[in-house]
Ligand code: GP9
């Protein structure tokens with residue numbers, strides 16, 4: 482029912498955080514690249530193995546003056562993994578408690594997603610990925626989100642040696658995406674989804690340029706090798722941006738979608754991090770993933786605000802000078818002084834600068850000890866905030882509530898307008 486929207490709208494109003502005006506519109510009219518770093522955890526930034534930086538190119542971007550980097554940014558995915566990350570980033574809606582909303586609701590629901598929003602700002606929008614179009618139901622969901630183009634595996638020259646794991650190797654994928662990127666009318670909004678740094682972290686010998694770790698856990702040890710390979714592919718891509726001049730006219734956004742090493746590998750994580758008894762608290766802290774915004778002339782630096790994937794869309798829209806005050810978004814501008822720093826995980830756990838909740842245990846985020854100073858009311862307050870936002874977001878998706886919502890200045894997407902079939906002409 483359309484009246485179900487009332488409680489959602491009330492929540493939006495009560496929790497609205499006005500975006501940071503200092504950054505409003507600084508990227509207006511720029512091309513946008515969203516670079517998906519598969520399974521990339523924040524700890525890899527500046528991490529050394531075998532006396533070498535594992536990811537020198539990303540490290541360099543992280544520390545550049547014109548990169549706004551976040552070191553307390555968390556992934557918030559559930560079972561939908563990559564799909565949940567995509568959903569959160571481009572809709573500011575949470576993934577569902579079970580399954581992947583892109584699969585269960587992507588074809589039929591109404592969305593007010595980043596590609597549609599940017600399209601209506603005069604942008605060309607495209608997603609690129611070297612796997613089959615049907616994975617995570619992207620080929621249908623992207624129509625609902627208003628993507629003009631979806632370049633998936635059949636748009637790329639295929640050779641047996643080009644593939645590993647879930648699709649094309651990142652270097653080949655990014656190199657061969659260039660021909661399409663260059664044809665996009667500007668300004669464009671382009672999302673590039675890498676995949677080589679995906680479990681089980683296998684890579685052909687020729688592309689291995691650092692030794693495996695020696696944790697004694699074979700599912701973990703290849704992670705540095707595929708992360709290094711992903712990093713090199715980013716280095717090559719940034720060189721290409723420079724060569725084309727696109728580096729001067731684009732905002733490049735990087736994010737890690739979710740953990741690479743799951744909490745089944747605490748012993749190995751203990752070896753990698755030097756944390757003695759790597760526990761549930763540590764596992765929650767290690768849900769940090771990169772979020773970096775790189776743009777010529779941007780006032781950058783490492784920002785310590787706590788936030789997560791749900792906050793990306795409002796943050797980017799503010800930079801792009803798009804007013805989203807009337808949109809239904811569960812995150813808020815990471816640069817807003819009013820931004821809430823309680824970061825929800827999909828299971829109701831959360832992290833904040835002071836408190837981390839895992840299961841029924843509340844820890845002090847600063848020292849990892851169980852926090853006995855919190856009153857029952859304080860606990861309930863934080864915990865309720867998290868469960869409320871999750872369940873309201875679920876209500877939006879399960880009830881397909883955005884079909885009733887007509888924000889001013891936004892035209893509903895007609896899926897029939899989109900086709901991603903490759904023309905033979
Ligand atoms: C495959 C890819 C992997 O197309 O995006 O998704 P994941 O397994 O990480 O959810």
Ligand code: MN
Pocket residue numbers: 519520562563738739
């Ligand atoms: Mn993924």
